Amino acid sequence: xxxxxxxxxxxxxxxxxxxxxxxxxxxxxxxxxxxxxxxxxxxxxxxxxxxxxxxxxxxxxxxxxxxxxxxxxxxxxxxxxxxxxxxxxxxxxxxxxxxxxxxxxxxxxxxxxxxxxxxxxxxxxxxxxxxxxxxxxxxxxxxxxxxxxxxxxxxxxxxxxxxxxxxxxxxxxxxxxxxxxxxxxxxxxxxxxxxxxxxxxxxxxxxxxxxx
Amino acid sequence: xxxxxxxxxxxxxxxxxxxxxxxxxxxxxxxxxxxxxxxxxxxxxxxxxxxxxxxxxxxxxxxxxxxxxxxxxxxxxxxxxxxxxxxxxxxxxxxxxxxxxxxxxxxxxxxxxxxxxxxxxxxxxxxxxxxxxxxxxxxxxxxxxxxxxxxxxxxxxxxxxxxxxxxxxxxxxxxxxxxxxxxxxxxxxxxxxxxxxxxxxxxxxxxxxxxx
Numbered sequence: 001x002x003x004x005x006x007x008x009x010x011x012x013x014x015x016x017x018x019x020x021x022x023x024x025x026x027x028x029x030x031x032x033x034x035x036x037x038x039x040x041x042x043x044x045x046x047x048x049x050x051x052x053x054x055x056x057x058x059x060x061x062x063x064x065x066x067x068x069x070x071x072x073x074x075x076x077x078x079x080x081x082x083x084x085x086x087x088x089x090x091x092x093x094x095x096x097x098x099x100x101x102x103x104x105x106x107x108x109x110x111x112x113x114x115x116x117x118x119x120x121x122x123x124x125x126x127x128x129x130x131x132x133x134x135x136x137x138x139x140x141x142x143x144x145x146x147x148x149x150x151x152x153x154x155x156x157x158x159x160x161x162x163x164x165x166x167x168x169x170x171x172x173x174x175x176x177x178x179x180x181x182x183x184x185x186x187x188x189x190x191x192x193x194x195x196x197x198x199x200x201x202x203x204x205x206x207x208x209x210x211x212x
Numbered sequence: 213x214x215x216x217x218x219x220x221x222x223x224x225x226x227x228x229x230x231x232x233x234x235x236x237x238x239x240x241x242x243x244x245x246x247x248x249x250x251x252x253x254x255x256x257x258x259x260x261x262x263x264x265x266x267x268x269x270x271x272x273x274x275x276x277x278x279x280x281x282x283x284x285x286x287x288x289x290x291x292x293x294x295x296x297x298x299x300x301x302x303x304x305x306x307x308x309x310x311x312x313x314x315x316x317x318x319x320x321x322x323x324x325x326x327x328x329x330x331x332x333x334x335x336x337x338x339x340x341x342x343x344x345x346x347x348x349x350x351x352x353x354x355x356x357x358x359x360x361x362x363x364x365x366x367x368x369x370x371x372x373x374x375x376x377x378x379x380x381x382x383x384x385x386x387x388x389x390x391x392x393x394x395x396x397x398x399x400x401x402x403x404x405x406x407x408x409x410x411x412x413x414x415x416x417x418x419x420x421x422x423x424x
Contacts, residue, residue: 012417016410020391043396079413080420098310103408109416149419173419175412179232184255190418192411196315198228199404200387201291204321205224206402207361207385208292 007055014052015079017042022072034065081109085173086145090162091153092117092125092132095177099153100128110149114141118158135162142169149173156180219267226264227291229254234284246277293321297385298358302374303365304329304337304344307389311365312340322361326353330370347374354381361385368392 021042025033039046053071056078076082087110089100096117105112115127118135125132133141141147150171152159159180166174173190174182183191233254237245251258265283268290288294299322301312308329317324327339330347337344345353353359362383364371371392378386385402386394395403 013410013414015417016407016413019413020410043393078417080416081413083416083420085416085419094310094313098306098314099408101306102310103412105412108409108412109420110412149415172422173415175415181255190415190422192415192418194406194408194411195228196311196406197320198225198232199406200315200317200320200322201228201231201293202225203361203385203387203402203404204292204295204297205227205290206404207297208295208321210384210402 011052011055014044015075018049018052019072019075019079019081022068022075025068026072030068032065032067038066079109081107083109084111085109085149086111086113086147087149087151088112088114088116088138088141088147089151089153090116090135090138091158091177092119092122092127093153096151096153097127099151099177112151113145113147116141138162139165139169142166142171146170149175151175151177152180153177223264223267226256227287230261230264231284231287231291231293234280234287237280238284242280244277244279250278291321293319295321296323297321297360298323298325299361299363299387300324300326300328300350300353300359301363301365302328302347302350303370303389304331304334304339305365308363308365309339311363311389324363325357325359328353350374351377351381354378354383358382361387363387363389364392365389 021038035046035049039049042049044052056074084106087105089096089112092100092115096115100112100115112128112130114133115130116133116135116138117123120134122132123134148171150166150173152162152174154162156179159176159178159182163180163182163186167186167189171189174192176182176191176193177196179195179197182189233250247258247261251261254261256264268286296318299317301308301324304312304327308327312324312327324340324342326345327342328345328347328350329335332346334344335346360383362378362385364374364386366374368391371388371390371394375392375394375398379398379401383401386404388394388403388405389408391407391409394401
């Protein structure tokens with residue numbers, strides 16, 4: 001498949017959605033779909049879909065539509081969900097626990113190899129089949145096991161304190177639930193932020209504007 | 213304060229971030245900040261910040277910068293976080309529990325008045341000081357208590373099944389953790405989606421591209 005460094009962030013953000021929709025169609029046993037039908041299901045225009053997929057070399061045949069399984073597999077390859085990168089979760093509070101238990105990491109290209117929390121009361125408790133480790137052991141664990149992705153389910157200040165150590169230990173990607181802004185300080189790493197409270201405030205704004 | 217219906221979504225998405233940053237500065241006892249300093253802290257350009265805040269009438273005085281507390285309060289008003297809307301959480305599994313326990317709803321303008329799950333084994337368990345109710349009681353509860361926001365921590369199909377009932381019962385805003393696309397089916401309601409697995413796949417893409 002063609003890779004393209006100039007693919008815009010908004011196209012990249014839409015790829016997971018294509019992947020999900022195509023996965024659902026595949027589950028239903030549907031073999032082929034026109035870009036028109038795909039666009040109706042997804043709420044994008046057909047031309048938008050063609051443009052998006054053309055960024056990666058295009059997959060449709062004029063007049064035949066898209067083969068769902070092959071498009072699904074290709075987008076999966078582009079997203080890299082078939083790879084297996086070693087990942088660690090830092091923070092095993094309410095949020096960390098939910099993230100650990102709720103997400104299908106393996107289907108998204110990640111293998112959780114360690115879970116850490118600085119609360120000694122949690123040390124040794126099992127989560128997702130793994131013992132929660134104390135953050136004091138983070139350095140040795142990373143040296144021995146070389147995880148490349150860290151999932152930060154910790155507060156701002158803790159993320160700010162840990163980030164330099166994690167980058168030095170070889171972490172190249174962060175799934176960041178904290179509000180600490182990793183990307184401005186470490187431009188070389190991949191960061192995907194989930195700012196739940198920002199999302200809730202955005203909802204508040206939209207609900208307020210309905211009130212009027 | 214001025215309201216403006218033509219405010220772009222990207223400006224709205226940035227408002228919570230301003231609110232957070234200003235809140236942190238306020239906590240530190242800082243009284244005033246120039247748009248230049250604010251821009252350095254936030255990673256936006258100073259002119260971007262002036263433009264954003266001008267959408268709502270502007271708050272700065274040329275040469276004096278921004279009064280932090282007053283800007284914080286104004287943005288809070290715009291976001292509507294000082295209001296109190298009745299909200300219900302649907303789904304008390306790992307994710308629902310984490311959302312219920314982790315988020316400061318009251319500080320974001322929401323008051324959680326009920327938590328529902330269709331698993332009878334959870335009925336009556338306490339969460340966030342509230343008893344988990346069975347979803348069979350959703351209709352009567354909404355009739356009696358008139359919540360306006362629903363937080364969906366349930367799978368796709370469950371969200372699709374419940375959405376029409378919830379809209380009919382007066383729900384005007386959804387914080388949607390499911391992948392069911394509410395907004396295309398109910399254009400009149402406010403929807404804010406949190407698609408965690410899409411975010412994880414986006415990270416996968418970015419980490420893959422670092423590998424190259």
